Amino acid sequence: MSEFLQQIINGLALGAIYGLIALGYTMVYGVLRFINFAHGDIFMLGAFAGFYLSPAINRLFPPQSYWGGLVVLVLSMAICAAIGILIERLAYRPLRSRPKLTVLITAIGVSLFIEYTCQHRLVFDAAPKRFPDLIPATIWHAGGVAIGTNQIIVLVTTILLLLGLTFIVQRTKIGMAMRAVSFNEQAAALMGVNINSVISFTFGLGSALAAAAGILFAMNYASIEPLMGVQTGLKAFVAAVFGGIGNLPGAALGGLILGLIETFAGGVPGLSNYRDGIAFAILILILLFRPAGLLGKSVTEKV
Numbered sequence: 001m002s003e004f005l006q007q008i009i010n011g012l013a014l015g016a017i018y019g020l021i022a023l024g025y026t027m028v029y030g031v032l033r034f035i036n037f038a039h040g041d042i043f044m045l046g047a048f049a050g051f052y053l054s055p056a057i058n059r060l061f062p063p064q065s066y067w068g069g070l071v072v073l074v075l076s077m078a079i080c081a082a083i084g085i086l087i088e089r090l091a092y093r094p095l096r097s098r099p100k101l102t103v104l105i106t107a108i109g110v111s112l113f114i115e116y117t118c119q120h121r122l123v124f125d126a127a128p129k130r131f132p133d134l135i136p137a138t139i140w141h142a143g144g145v146a147i148g149t150n151q152i153i154v155l156v157t158t159i160l161l162l163l164g165l166t167f168i169v170q171r172t173k174i175g176m177a178m179r180a181v182s183f184n185e186q187a188a189a190l191m192g193v194n195i196n197s198v199i200s201f202t203f204g205l206g207s208a209l210a211a212a213a214g215i216l217f218a219m220n221y222a223s224i225e226p227l228m229g230v231q232t233g234l235k236a237f238v239a240a241v242f243g244g245i246g247n248l249p250g251a252a253l254g255g256l257i258l259g260l261i262e263t264f265a266g267g268v269p270g271l272s273n274y275r276d277g278i279a280f281a282i283l284i285l286i287l288l289f290r291p292a293g294l295l296g297k298s299v300t301e302k303v
Helices: 002-032 039-057 066-095 100-118 149-171 173-183 185-190 195-221 228-243 248-266 272-289
Strands: 139-142 145-148
Touching (some): 002 039, 002 145, 002 149, 002 173, 039 066, 039 100, 039 195, 039 228, 066 195, 145 149, 149 173, 149 248, 173 185, 173 195, 195 228, 228 248, 248 272
Antiparallel strands (some): 139 145
16 A cells, blocks of 8 residues: 555656646647647756756755745746747747648757757757756655655645646636637737737746746756657647647646556556556557547537
8 A cells, every 4th residue: 555655646746747748738739729849848948947047046045945946946937938939939930820730840840959959068968967956855754655855846836836827827818818819819819919929928838837847857857868858748748638638627637647657557567668658558549539638628620
């Protein structure tokens, strides 16, 4: 039982990270109806932003302090939000009227550009780097189950960010504009909604969440490198499809379930070597039997 509970804790911590990244995928899809495959690389840039910001923040706050860690998190989110807006402005906006396949290929190109540029020795270098300890590391033991400070921070931060995102989308004017553009872009424009501003805000918000996931991932797994967003980003995309692409609660739920499945598979003899492939097996099954995802709804297109 203690091992079972331990795996649940580990799975929830991993799934919360997948969920945060999946929220960015699902927001962009909900507004623009395309998948931003460079989103996983924003996750990587968030981790590196925290890596380079941490020494400077430690001069203002005591090392491994909660306030210092919070400042690193917020600044990394702000940096990646600006990067996300810049990518949308330079790479996606000129192609908005083009076929979706053109934008999809561009997204893959942007992703490859970021990955290989960041591997250059004048940028981040390809060698893995150890992520600094942002907060005091403490492990509590109860009933044979161990839970660390970083795992608690991951779960609490994810819940707070999800609540904040829900408030923005459901209770603010910009959130109402996002929902209007998602429902009918042309009608929203006729009602005076600034489409460009709404789309830029969506990219910025999604990129900020990816940066937060990058910081939380690095806190738990310590090592970061320029290709860390490739596999993690793809798994988060699977989580978004699993929960229902375009559905915010579905993205979070899909991330949690995927994290639990992957963690439990890693502890089963004979399956541990295939834990990374399980996510893509789930994607195939979902596309075959429930293309709309767990919380998604099938939409009939008018011809």
